[in-house]
Amino acid sequence: MQFILFVGANNTLAAEEVSVQIKKATQIYPNIYRFEMDSIDEAKKIADRLGCSIKLAVLLDGIHPDAKSVSKEIKAKNFSLTLLGKQENTNKLHQEVKDSLERGRFVIPKDEFGVSPVINKKHKIDEFFMDLDNDQVWQTIWVHNFQHWIRKDRHMPHIDPHAGMLPPKIARSMVNLVPLTPEGKTLVDPFCGSGRVLVEAAEIGYKIAGVDIIANQAQDTVENLAALNFSGKIEVLDATHLSDKFSNIDAIVTEPFLGKSKFRPDEIRYIVPGLEKLYLGCLKDWLRVLKPGGYVVMVFPWFNDGKKVYKTSEIIDGKLNLSYNHVKRGIFYSRPEADVKREIVVLQKK
Numbered sequence: 208m209q210f211i212l213f214v215g216a217n218n219t220l221a222a223e224e225v226s227v228q229i230k231k232a233t234q235i236y237p238n239i240y241r242f243e244m245d246s247i248d249e250a251k252k253i254a255d256r257l258g259c260s261i262k263l264a265v266l267l268d269g270i271h272p273d274a275k276s277v278s279k280e281i282k283a284k285n286f287s288l289t290l291l292g293k294q295e296n297t298n299k300l301h302q303e304v305k306d307s308l309e310r311g312r313f314v315i316p317k318d319e320f321g322v323s324p325v326i327n328k329k330h331k332i333d334e335f336f337m338d339l340d341n342d343q344v345w346q347t348i349w350v351h352n353f354q355h356w357i358r359k360d361r362h363m364p365h366i367d368p369h370a371g372m373l374p375p376k377i378a379r380s381m382v383n384l385v386p387l388t389p390e391g392k393t394l395v396d397p398f399c400g401s402g403r404v405l406v407e408a409a410e411i412g413y414k415i416a417g418v419d420i421i422a423n424q425a426q427d428t429v430e431n432l433a434a435l436n437f438s439g440k441i442e443v444l445d446a447t448h449l450s451d452k453f454s455n456i457d458a459i460v461t462e463p464f465l466g467k468s469k470f471r472p473d474e475i476r477y478i479v480p481g482l483e484k485l486y487l488g489c490l491k492d493w494l495r496v497l498k499p500g501g502y503v504v505m506v507f508p509w510f511n512d513g514k515k516v517y518k519t520s521e522i523i524d525g526k527l528n529l530s531y532n533h534v535k536r537g538i539f540y541s542r543p544e545a546d547v548k549r550e551i552v553v554l555q556k557k
């Protein structure tokens with residue numbers, strides 16, 4: 208069966224997550240991917256697992272993108288039609304379908320993604336994407352569980368917007384860059400903060416563990432996990448000493464300490480060496496923590512003081528080259544106007 212997946216616009220992170228998790232997915236429009244799978248259940252399962260997924264639609268076999276054919280497919284009271292990948296006005300098309308239906312109400316889509324998931328769920332809309340060029344019609348079969356994502360973002364026991372917490376969907380996408388099936392595998396976040404990465408890893412089935420150098424943060428992680436009925440070994444520890452307490456780990460996924468949140472451009476050249484030393488210390492220690500073939504997914508900040516761009520990920524080009532394969536570099540998720548650009552790097556222990 209053929210499916211299309213609509214994803215959130217997270218620069219290169221969404222593209223990478225899709226390519227790791229869905230074999231042979233092809234991008235057909237910006238933020239729209241097409242793929243094949245044996246069943247609707249299987250496609251929904253993968254859509255549920257991804258952090259970037261917003262909406263999933265299935266190809267309706269033998270249905271043509273004209274008012275008559277589409278109207279026969281409408282079962283709900285409300286319907287909505289979007290021209291796939293296009294932001295064209297569809298008022299006339301909606302009216303034609305309504306006329307041949309003789310009942311029902313239509314909802315005009317918001318953009319080329321169709322109606323928002325909130326509207327889709329609230330009004331129980333039968334939603335279709337028409338592809339006139341390829342003579343195809345797709346029907347929405349799944350939208351992301353926005354209530355749950357909002358809960359994890361805003362209504363956990365410990366939320367600190369100033370601590371630079373990862374948005375849950377970004378944390379989920381980072382976890383999904385590990386090309387492993389989670390069942391029976393252990394994932395550690397050595398800078399666990401309030402536990403965003405660990406919540407996402409636990410939700411897709413990893414066994415989890417974490418450390419933070421600050422006791423309060425470790426406690427926040429324990430309580431945030433408990434709010435969703437998850438638990439794991441959470442310790443107060445310096446990330447460069449992870450091997451004191453952990454071994455035989457399948458994956459490390461982390462947004463490490465990225466430096467103080469407010470700084471002047473002229474401070475950057477003093478900040479960067481300290482961070483580089485920390486990251487190098489971690490990556491060396493984690494060689495003793497990871498299984499052979501184990502993965503590291505880690506954020507590296509890029510700073511720009513107006514004269515030079517400091518790419519902290521360049522530390523992996525030194526001696527560490529002997530110990531880690533560079534699986535992927537240059538995945539970005541920050542907005543262009545952000546002070547610190549974040550590069551996600553995927554490494555594999557040799």
Ligand SMILES: C[S@@+](CC[C@H](N)C(=O)[O-])C[C@H]1O[C@@H](n2cnc3c(N)ncnc32)[C@H](O)[C@@H]1O
Nearest residue numbers: 372373398400401402403419420445446462464
């Ligand atoms: C960027 S935050 C991680 C945020 C986390 N991803 C979240 O969304 O909740 C970095 C965390 O690293 C911790 N930290 C700083 N230096 C550390 C070190 N050397 N070892 C372990 N944790 C450290 C800080 O206390 C902070 O909680």
